[in-house]
Structure formats: C-alpha cells, structure tokens
Amino acid sequence: MKPLPPTPALNDLFRLLPDRVAAVLERSAGLDDSAYLHWESLRHRKPPGGLSDREWWFALKWRRSSAAVRVPLLRATNDTPLTYTRHARVELGVSKMDRLLAGRQALPQAAANPATRDQYLASSLMEEAIHSSLFEGAVSTREAAKDMLRSRREPMNRDERMILNNFRAMERLREMAAAPLSLEGILELHRILTDGTLDDPGQAGRVQRPGEVRVDVIDHRVNRVVHTPPPAEQLPDRMAALVEFANAPDIENSQYLHPVIRSILLHFQLAYDHPFYDGNGRTARALFYWSMLHRGYWLAEFFSISRLLYRNRRPYELAYQQVESDAQDATYFLIQQLEVLDQAVAELFAYVERKGRAQLSLRRRLVDRGDLNHRQLALLDHALRRPEAEYTHDSHATSHRISGVTARTDLLGLVAKGWLRQVRVGRRVHYLPIDQLEARMQQPDP
Template structure:
C-alpha cells in the first residue's frame, strides 16, 4: 500500500467505519490497510467479546491531553462530591436515557429531601449511588456492583424489569432497539454473565496492564454497557462504574466534574460510537473499541478544563487560610458554598436552610466577612441580597 493512501485512511473522517472505508478506497486497499493496522497499530485489551476474541484499540488515535489529567488530579474541597457538578451529572445521565428531571428537583434531592415523583425517585437512586461510590471503603467487586445497581436503578423499576431478589444479573435475553424499534444489539447470554463480569472485575483490579487509567475508565464504561447485564439501567450503571473506578484510583475530583454533561451534549455521537463498534464486529469480525474511546477523548476528557470548578478562587482561599483569619466553621461553610452553589447565587436564608447545622447569625457574619476578604460578592435585587463566588 502506498504511504499516502495509508495516511489518508488513518486520518479520514470515517476512519472508524470500516464499511465506509471499503466503499471509498476499495476492498483491496482496505484489506491491506486492515492488515497493517492489525499488525502495527492495534493493541489488545484483556476483555473478550461474545465470541471469545479480545477487544483491541489504537492508542495513537486516543491520546488524552495533559490538561485533562491535570484537572482530574486536583482536589477541590473537603466535600465528597460537588453538589453543582453532581446536579449536572444526575440531570444529564437521566437525560441521556430520555428521563427528564428538573434541576430544582435534583437540587432538593441532593440537599437531603425525599423524592415525590417517579422521576425524582430515579434522581434519588443516582444520589444514593454517588454516596456509595464516594466512600473509599466500597471496593469494586461483583457483589458491590450488584449493590450499586440495586440502590441506583433496580429499586425504582417496574416489577417486570427488576432483578429477582437474590440474582446478580438478568436471567433472560435482552435487546437494545433504536428509535424505530429495530434491534441494534443483543446483550451477552445471561448464563455467561458471571464469568464475563468476573473478567471485568479482574481488569479493573489489574494495575499492571500499562493502560492509562483515565482511558481505562472509558473502556470499563463501554464494556459494561456492551455486556448489558441488566434488563434496564445499563447505561446509567456503566457511567457510575466509570466514576467509581476513577475514585478508587485516587481521582476523587471525578465527582466534581459532570462526565455525563459532556456526553449528553453529543448524545448522537455517543450512541454512534457504540453502533460503529457493532458494525465493525459484524462485517469484519474485529472488536475495535477505538470509536468509543475516541468519542471520550474528544468530547468528554478534553472538555474538563472548560468546566468551572472554582480553581482560581480555591487558590485564593488557601492563601486566606494560611493567614489564620478563618475559623473551622467558616472554612466548612466556604467549601459548602463552592460545592453546593458553584458560580450560582444564594441568599443567607438559602445557606442557612441548605447547610442546616448553622445559626443565621453565623451565616450573616460569614458572608459579610468573606465579602470583605474578596471571596464573595453581593448583588441587591430590590430588598433582597444575593451572594456568589467572587471570580
């Protein structure tokens, strides 16, 4: 094959669609291209498809920019997760599945209030799951994955979609259909699920596979959705498992960045990447995970630096802390404001109600002092005053 043609095929906008490459460059060129990619570019992933063949990917096509890794390495506060970020996460992960939930409802759920509708129950399930995965004592095991699924999804399903009481996974076949009702994917044979999930857990536990952990999190996300071990809620569970893996590996800031927000912004591309992998499996008998990983590097990981998590204000606050002019209560209140409101506005009454364990006088003293320190700013609306982070 001429080097020029190889370069064109590797950089073609349809490089992940083998059907389109064959049509554009011809079967002979594609055959040579596929041989070269298989011999020199593909790298095996220790996860198998339904036929027992290893998944592969092309490392050169899924490079993660260092800025994304820097953002994930940061520690934003003493909270277990960012309330504003997880509002975005919950709202978005439900929206991906066409479950519409109001942000106000999600905010109330995260503030500790009980759900009052079916959509709020689904949001409440994700909230409980976030509490579960943010606890470092909850290691990723098959048993804990079952617990995560039950508290996040299973408890809020119709009876015909729920797992049997003691079951780990579904006990029948499941099909994924498109908007027109056509089946586009069949989940793994339910009798094989225990063995395949055990392989996934071993992959998660193995730190010696020399795969970047952030990229590996996307592999884990894809693979659980590919296996489809439950009758419903597989996508939500896969996205939670990705966050859980990163938290377990020390990337606790993953719970301060809403991964699903970025997925939802390009939901079409997200589902297209699943489709491309399935099409390539059917036509060329190769399980290439690159399309999904490429989607994540381009549409999710690369967007982290654009999400406002208050980096600058955090540095400014650290400088104030070093001066010794802040009490422990004020420190906790400021961290709460960062994680609960982000760049949004709040009143003293909002903070008193949401934080709960604080007197109004303490809240009033706090906002006035932190405005003077240049960490908060105020805006009057008639007779009401709203505060927000000074950026």
C-alpha cells in the same frame, strides 16, 4: 439509529483482490489515519489517488492491525476479543488526562483547597446524578432536581427517585474507591441505582438468569434493536472476567494498559454485556468513576461526563455500534470518551475559575462588612442570581458537605447581618434572601 453492518474484513483483501495485495499494503504506511474513520464514513469519501474505497479501507485496517492491542478478558458474544489501536488520538488523550486529573499540572486552587473543595464536589455529584438520570429518560428540570437533593426531601415520582439514587450511588462510589471491585460491589451499586424505579423490584441488584429473556438495547426514536446482549448463560463468566479486569495491575504479562483506558473499557464492557434488566448505562458510568478514583485520578469526582453525553448523545451511541460492527475495535469508543473527558475537564476548570472570580468580586464588595466564610459567600452569590431561592439547614449542609450545626451557624450569621430572613414552613425554618438584597449589601451593617 440504524444498526451498522459489519465492516469488510481484512482477510477479504487476500480473497477479493489477490492481485492488488502488494500495492495496497505498500500504500498503508503513508496514508493519513488521523481521523480514524469507520467504514461507513470512509466509503462516502473520495479515496486517495490510485485506490478504490475498499482498497483504502484495507490499507488502513492493515496499518491498524499492526498497532492493535488485545485487551485481556474482554470479548464479544462470539468470543472475538476486544482490541484497540495505539492511535495518536488515544495516546494524546490519555496523556492529557495524566496531566490534568492526577495532579501533575497545577490544579484549580479552589478544587484543591480543603476549605472550598466540598462545595465543588457536592455540585459535581449533583450534576452527574441529574444528567445520568436524564440521559436514561428521567423527566425533571435541573433546578428542581438540585432543590430536591439540597433540601433532602423525599422524591415525588419515579424520575426524582432515579436522580436521588444516582446521587447516593455517586456518594457510595467514593467510599468504595479504595478497595478492589467485587461482583457484590457491582450488584450493590445497581441496587442503589434502581431502588424504587423498576416495574419488578426483584430485578434490583441481580444479573439476568439463564432462561430469562434478554433485554435488547433499543433505539426508541425509531423502535429498532441496535444491540442484542450475550445470552444470560454467559453472564456468570462475563461478570467474573469483568471484575478480574477491573482489579488487574497496570502491567500484566509484560503488557501495559493505561488506567484511563482500563476505566473506559470497563464502562464499555458492562454496557455491552448488559447484565441487568434495567440500569445498565448508569451502572457502566458508575464503574468508570470507580475505576478512575481507584487508580488515583482523584479530580474525576469533580466533573460530570453524563452532562456532556446528555447534550450530545449520538456520538456516544454511535461509538458502541462502531466497535461492535468493526470486529470489537474499541478505538472508536476510546476516542469518543477521551474527547468527552477533555471537554468535561475544560468545563470544570472554567467553572472553578468563574466561581472564583465571582467570589473574589463579592469579597471585594464586602471587604468592610466583617468576616464571611467561603460558604456564606457562595450562598450570597447564589441568592443574588436567584432571589426566589429558599435555604434550609439541610440544603446548606448538603451543598457544602458540612454538619447541620455548622449550616445553622452560617445561616444565622447572614440573618444577623440582615441579608436573609427566616420564615417557618411547618416545623422547619426556611431562609430567604431579603428584598433588594444587592442594594442592602451596599449599606453598613445593622
């Protein structure tokens, strides 16, 4: 991706087009700005009648500036403050998150029910851990990565180590969410995320120091620098400002900052400051989750933003450049991330509904087979779709966040019904679906 050049500044209107200022500003209120186009997109489109492309841009910039909010504490390398516009797409996006994530709308029953929520939570933690790592270049299949996490086996290479680290960091985030953020907490998360994956292990859990060569953000597809982070000498002050911003009240100095906006901007600023040798993107996304949970958006732990970013990374990367090239206007990043959140929540609800229908269908088929708990039903549903799967006490315990004793009881119950068989692998017992499981489930219990 080619770096975006700076956009024309609003001050240029008065300097370059002094005779057109009044006409341009008069047109600004009536222009459609619903798409919130960046200059690089706008200049290739036909402007409204009576305006040149630059006049169209200046008119929109004037309108945006009148609705701009200066974000306290966050700034660019040249001290340009981070801002965002009170735009309809931003306001609609945060309103939807309030309804969907903070419990003000009916939630999927399975996610709200303590009896089944741990199954969905374990799955979501795995999805975020896997895709956050894949986004940063780890190489693994989703099924192989899930097998490693479920079975709790040691990672076999650096890529699997990165995935395991992400999983452990997501679990740690849940513990940290109740407390204010600290610099030590950020460093701890970075240490967990990068453990055993860096060429220089001494870089884990510390910011770059004055005198060290800063690590540029490079688009490796074209071998081009797309972002040069602030000098290391600025990092102590920047990290302190980031922590203060993360912990600030929603209303400060008579200005309200929506918690979801704060969470997204925390994500942006950590990635912009790029304080670490490696692992900045993973740490930035982790801070987003911390902030959402800390501010009461509890359903955030059930979805994965990295899965969507991995599928379509260009809009995410482009949004960073649009902000930096347009005088730190973070509206581009807010709009992009709110769209990701909207899609992530929709996929979560669809997933829970789909799983609920599958388990209801399975329950109906097993209505005369005796009592099965929701964990056993989930395992049977998985086994019907994956007849080659193997289960252990550890894998079942991890999938449902239960004790090893409870996991063993579940599995032995399915063995007793004749639906799983036991095989010994070394010193461990594995449980495999029997051949022709579906046909066997139609028969009376042994």
